[in-house]
Amino acid sequence: MTGVQTCALPISSIKYETDNPGLNTFSYPGNNFNTQQVIYQPDEALNSVAYYSTITFTGTAGYDNGTSHVDTLVGIELATGTNITKSLSGQMTNGDLVNGSTYRLTFALYDVAGNYSTNYYYNSRFYDTSLPTITSISTTTNDGTFNIGDNILFTINFSEIVTASGPVNVTFETGTSDEVVTITSGNIYYTNSVQSTYTVAEGDSTPDLTINSISMASGTLDDNAGNAMDGLSIPSDQNLGDVANFEIDGIRPTILRVVANTAPGSYSVGEEIEIQINFSEDVTLSGAGAAIRINLNSSGSTYTEVTSLSSASSATATYTVVADDDANPLSATSVEITNGGTLSDDAGNGMNSFTIPNESNIEDTKTLIIETTAPEIYSITGTDGINGIGDDVTVTVT
Secondary structure, eight states, rough: OOOOOOOOOOGGGGOOOOOOOEEEEEEEEESSHHHEEEEEEESBBBBBSOOOEEEEEEEEEEETTTTTEEEOGGGGGGSSSEEEEEEOTTSSSTOOOTEEEEEEEEEEEBBBOOEEEEEEEEEEEEEEOOOOEEEEOOOSSOOOOOOOEEEEEEEEEEEEEEEEESEEEEEOOOSSSSSSEOOOOOSSEEEEEEEEEEOTTTTTTTTEEEEEEEESSSSOOEEETBBBBBBBOOOOOOOOHHOEEEEEEOOOEEEEEEEEESSSEEOOOOOOEEEEEEEEEEEEHHHHHHHTTEEESSSTTTTEEOOOOOOOEEEEEEOOOTTTOOEEEEEEEEEEETTTTTEEEETBBBOOOOOOOEEEEEEEGGOEEEEEOOOOOEEEEEEESHHHHTTTOOOOOO
């Protein structure tokens, strides 16, 4: 008997499926990337027998423009349920990706039923393995001399757009103690430059302000692809001192000494003594009716004053001895500025200490005695007895 034989299969083993495969997740690479890998998860199992699912990077700009790099998914790379990290270095046709090129990434996917999809593609993926660097320091502040409290703007320029995850410390060469300006991470976000301000502090001093170093206080400074800054050195001839001339004078003037230009000796009413005060640098007296008052120890209210001084490191005043003055030896007790005036150096730093240094007073270099008390007769005594013509009589006047 001849007939047609059939084989019955359980209905449950046959599945009709027309949905195209896709991706549940795709997390790498982003718009900028530095590692040849992809992180993805298919939304269903992919075909491992009849068809090949692939990943293709096609160059759209840069050195690799027009070149396609293809890799085929195999084994666990076809599974679903968990994210898959696939390394592509040394695995693709036409070799590895080229630094500085832009790519279009395409997933060509076949599911187990043979459904096909190329709808999962990502444009403008820039492959960047170059480490960012500092290219220069610039400023918009004009050259000049700067004193305490003055501000100088400076800008750090980078080779590409970067973002900081921690604060950046900029250390300036400012003399005995170097000043540090801290730039918070929030000011360095997706930018190729950052501006900050150095403020002259008391004690800062340098003829040509420059930056000693730039460092991360914490965190990193990365480009958009995740490449960390290749050190934080400033190129030669691109530091602040190379592009600007900022003289920093944060030193306040002080008193060096108070001396007398008059010869040692004793002085009485009407006699004059020239007093000189010396400063650590040139200073100028400002203010209506202002004077440099040098108080003396010859009475409770004796002083001499300098009423005019312009960009000079010393000044003299004449002390005229008056009745009731008395000092042995003459000395200055204090120095002050009267009538709300100021005494400032050429950079504008105001003097705020008027202390006379030890062993730098009038009496330390010369002995001048001030004595204005007239002599008085307290008593007259003589030899007792009767004396005649020609006798000598001894008389004592005290």
